[in-house]
Amino acid sequence: MRINKIIESFNNAVNGIIWAIKSEKNLKIHYIIAILVLGLSMFYDFTRLEFLCLLFAVSLVLIAEMLNTAIEKTIDLYTDKFHPLAKIAKDVAAGAVLIAAVNSIVVGYLLYFDRLSTFTNQIIYKIHNSDVHLTFIAILLVVLFTIGIKARYFKGKGTHFQGGIVSGHAALSFCIATIISSLASHILITTLSYLLAILVAESRIEGRIHTFIEVFNGGLLGTLIGILIFQILV
Numbered sequence: 001m002r003i004n005k006i007i008e009s010f011n012n013a014v015n016g017i018i019w020a021i022k023s024e025k026n027l028k029i030h031y032i033i034a035i036l037v038l039g040l041s042m043f044y045d046f047t048r049l050e051f052l053c054l055l056f057a058v059s060l061v062l063i064a065e066m067l068n069t070a071i072e073k074t075i076d077l078y079t080d081k082f083h084p085l086a087k088i089a090k091d092v093a094a095g096a097v098l099i100a101a102v103n104s105i106v107v108g109y110l111l112y113f114d115r116l117s118t119f120t121n122q123i124i125y126k127i128h129n130s131d132v133h134l135t136f137i138a139i140l141l142v143v144l145f146t147i148g149i150k151a152r153y154f155k156g157k158g159t160h161f162q163g164g165i166v167s168g169h170a171a172l173s174f175c176i177a178t179i180i181s182s183l184a185s186h187i188l189i190t191t192l193s194y195l196l197a198i199l200v201a202e203s204r205i206e207g208r209i210h211t212f213i214e215v216f217n218g219g220l221l222g223t224l225i226g227i228l229i230f231q232i233l234v
Contacts, residue, residue: 014147020066022151026097027065034058035144037108042137042229050111051133057100057107064100068093135179138229142175142222143168149221167210170218173197178226197222 020027037058041051071093075086150164177197181190201219204210210218 017066018147018151020069021147024065024069027062027069030061030065030101031144031148034062035141035148038137038140038144040112042134044112046111046133053107054111057104061097061100061104064097068097134229138175138179138225139172141229142171142225145221145225146171146218164210165214165217166221167201167204167215167218169204170197170201170210170215171222173200173222174219175222175226178223179230182226182230 021031022028037054041054046054072090075089079086146166146168149166150168153165174194174197177190177193180193184190184193197219201215204215205212
């Protein structure tokens, strides 16, 4: 069925992302920096355009590094001997990563420099009024942490997306439930939100995709990130 092919393609893409993060040292560094930069953005009142530029710059570096890795592996598969054209291909790919990295540094400088000099309690107050931005960052951090943990502890069985030491579905559902409960501050809405999160977690166990402990780890991860951003930082 077509839907099965789409799901399989998605799983293959996730496998590629996690393999690259787990195997490539430079990509690990870019990945950690991406988490730090996106986390730091919570403390600043970026406009939508500014945040879009930041997100694009971060994504461009990761994409360029992954393409560089793909090119290197393809060349190594073709030949294990030195060839001038192979060297050129690898150097050009590495150059693309360098350009993307320099671009991200320039974007980061333009967005953060002036704001770093005015980091006061007024910024913390602005965070209080940036629920949309905080929600997006919380969800993005859950996804990044989930991918990182799956990459670190993947045992080589099945796919990264289906299974792993943490359940991504549980992490996202409990993070969203925590966000909803923080914004709504209503016992009924909080109860219903966590009930839906529990149902999502239960479905992962029922479908034999995750064990109870993997779902528990995911729920704990999502809840902690939600609490950190919406209860402690704010």
